[in-house]
Amino acid sequence: KNMIRKHIIFYGSVQGVGFRYRARHAADLYGCTGWVHNEWDGSVTMEIQGEEENIDQVILAIEAGTYVRIENMDSRSIPLEPDERGFRAR
Numbered sequence: 001k002n003m004i005r006k007h008i009i010f011y012g013s014v015q016g017v018g019f020r021y022r023a024r025h026a027a028d029l030y031g032c033t034g035w036v037h038n039e040w041d042g043s044v045t046m047e048i049q050g051e052e053e054n055i056d057q058v059i060l061a062i063e064a065g066t067y068v069r070i071e072n073m074d075s076r077s078i079p080l081e082p083d084e085r086g087f088r089a090r
Contacts, residue, residue, distance in 0.1 A: 012071030027087035
């Protein structure tokens with residue numbers, strides 16, 4: 001498997017709209033690990049690890065949320081966390 005890990009900051013209507021719940025559900029569905037966290041400035045930070053196609057599917061699933069509106073994303077690749085299990089909201 002070609003695993004990657006991304007650090008992503010989401011901007012837009014991303015807090016108080018079920019973003020973290022959807023992220024956790026979709027990550028479990030697509031076999032990704034990592035975490036998601038609301039920031040003080042209204043953005044949401046995520047670290048997600050998995051195959052690139054699966055990470056893309058997780059983001060698409062989050063965007064499909066009724067009130068979620070991602071206006072911008074800053075994404076960069078970061079080193080893998082080999083022992084990480086599961087995906088959690090922090």
